[in-house]
Amino acid sequence: MKIYADNSATTQLAPEALNAMMPFLTTEFGNASGVYSFSRSARKALKDARETIATCIGALPEEILFTSGGTESDNWVIKGHIPLGRIVTSRIEHHAILNSLSYANLFCHGSAIILPVNKTGIVSCRVLETALSRKASLVSIMLANNEIGTIEPIKELAHIAHQKGVKFHTDAVQAVGHIPIDINELGVDFLSASAHKFMGPKGIGFLFCRKDTHFYNLMDGGQQESGLRAGTENIASIVGMSTALNNCCKRMQKMSKKLDKMTSVFKEMITDAIPEAAFNGDAVNRLPGHISLSIPGINGEGLLHFLDLKGIAVSTGAACNSKSTQISHVLRAIRLPVSLAKGTIRISLGANNKSEDIPIIAKSIIEYCAKTKKNT
Ligand code: PLP
Numbered sequence: 001m002k003i004y005a006d007n008s009a010t011t012q013l014a015p016e017a018l019n020a021m022m023p024f025l026t027t028e029f030g031n032a033s034g035v036y037s038f039s040r041s042a043r044k045a046l047k048d049a050r051e052t053i054a055t056c057i058g059a060l061p062e063e064i065l066f067t068s069g070g071t072e073s074d075n076w077v078i079k080g081h082i083p084l085g086r087i088v089t090s091r092i093e094h095h096a097i098l099n100s101l102s103y104a105n106l107f108c109h110g111s112a113i114i115l116p117v118n119k120t121g122i123v124s125c126r127v128l129e130t131a132l133s134r135k136a137s138l139v140s141i142m143l144a145n146n147e148i149g150t151i152e153p154i155k156e157l158a159h160i161a162h163q164k165g166v167k168f169h170t171d172a173v174q175a176v177g178h179i180p181i182d183i184n185e186l187g188v189d190f191l192s193a194s195a196h197k198f199m200g201p202k203g204i205g206f207l208f209c210r211k212d213t214h215f216y217n218l219m220d221g222g223q224q225e226s227g228l229r230a231g232t233e234n235i236a237s238i239v240g241m242s243t244a245l246n247n248c249c250k251r252m253q254k255m256s257k258k259l260d261k262m263t264s265v266f267k268e269m270i271t272d273a274i275p276e277a278a279f280n281g282d283a284v285n286r287l288p289g290h291i292s293l294s295i296p297g298i299n300g301e302g303l304l305h306f307l308d309l310k311g312i313a314v315s316t317g318a319a320c321n322s323k324s325t326q327i328s329h330v331l332r333a334i335r336l337p338v339s340l341a342k343g344t345i346r347i348s349l350g351a352n353n354k355s356e357d358i359p360i361i362a363k364s365i366i367e368y369c370a371k372t373k374k375n376t
Pocket of ligand 1: 071
């Protein structure tokens with residue numbers, strides 16, 4: 001038996017995406033920049049993929065810039081704004097954002113304002129407003145958190161940034177393909193996405209960059225991606241990404257319903273058996289199928305290995321070595337007590353999961369807790 005329940009880490013490539021990619025990995029190998037007819041299908045595929053992705057998020061095709069994934073998109077935006085002034089972000093961002101800021105401090109003497117979050121991981125509008133009483137070049141707040149699943153009030157936060165004349169970026173890597181996204185509704189200037197989080201291939205993503213927003217070029221070379229990111233396009237992966245995103249968007253409502261139902265069954269089973277268990281993140285504004293579970297008195301890593309032996313894949317919020325337990329920066333930011341943080345696992349359900357998986361995962365967790373209790 002194998003149950004993969006770590007879809008926030010990565011997802012399985014959709015068969016439709018693989019099928020759409022195959023011609024560009026085999027016969028249709030032309031370079032999209034070529035002037036001869038051999039390149040025509042690659043060029044058309046690139047144009048179509050850009051249009052499809054743009055439609056999925058309410059953007060214009062020329063506002064979509066292809067990158068190698070979420071990390072590159074995040075680095076591009078942050079490092080592009082460092083020379084322009086202070087960057088405001090939050091304590092729960094992905095390391096692709098936070099470590100890009102360390103680079104800023106190291107090389108550009110830049111400074112950043114890192115905002116706190118409340119106990120459910122929400123960035124407060126009032127806190128942002130106060131931070132923006134100082135000059136800034138960019139606000140970057142993630143749309144949904146990868147560890148605790150909380151969805152941020154991006155529309156309100158972007159509005160505050162714009163009132164102060166500051167551009168707004170959102171790392172939407174966990175959200176794209178899973179919740180409805182309209183960049184005009186959100187009012188963001190930049191948005192990062194990564195294909196492998198929505199059943200597309202790994203190593204490909206995009207950055208939405210609003211038209212007429214002045215932006216620097218990441219890679220120097222040819223004229224690909226409007227001259228902003230040079231390098232021969234990875235047509236197969238781009239086609240796979242657009243196919244996967246289009247699929248996810250079409251079945252999003254149905255999928256959310258299915259994942260919500262599975263989540264409530266799981267929560268009920270766990271709460272009945274382990275009343276002291278806690279669920280992290282915002283209870284309402286959260287990613288479908290995303291569960292951050294903390295059980296006091298257990299070791300999250302031990303539980304992960306126990307589940308792994310049963311063929312169930314989940315992830316933890318704390319990593320132990322022989323001397324100490326490293327609690328993730330996100331769990332520290334929400335001020336989760338150490339005993340709970342140490343016993344935290346993340347279960348992220350996806351399209352691959354069946355309702356039969358839920359009792360198997362829940363019963364295995366309950367079994368581990370009963371064993372642990374008996375031994376203490
Ligand atoms: N941002 C967030 C919120 C993520 O969860 C991840 C990956 O887990 C990334 C950025 C990095 O994306 P990629 O794996 O495409 O580089």
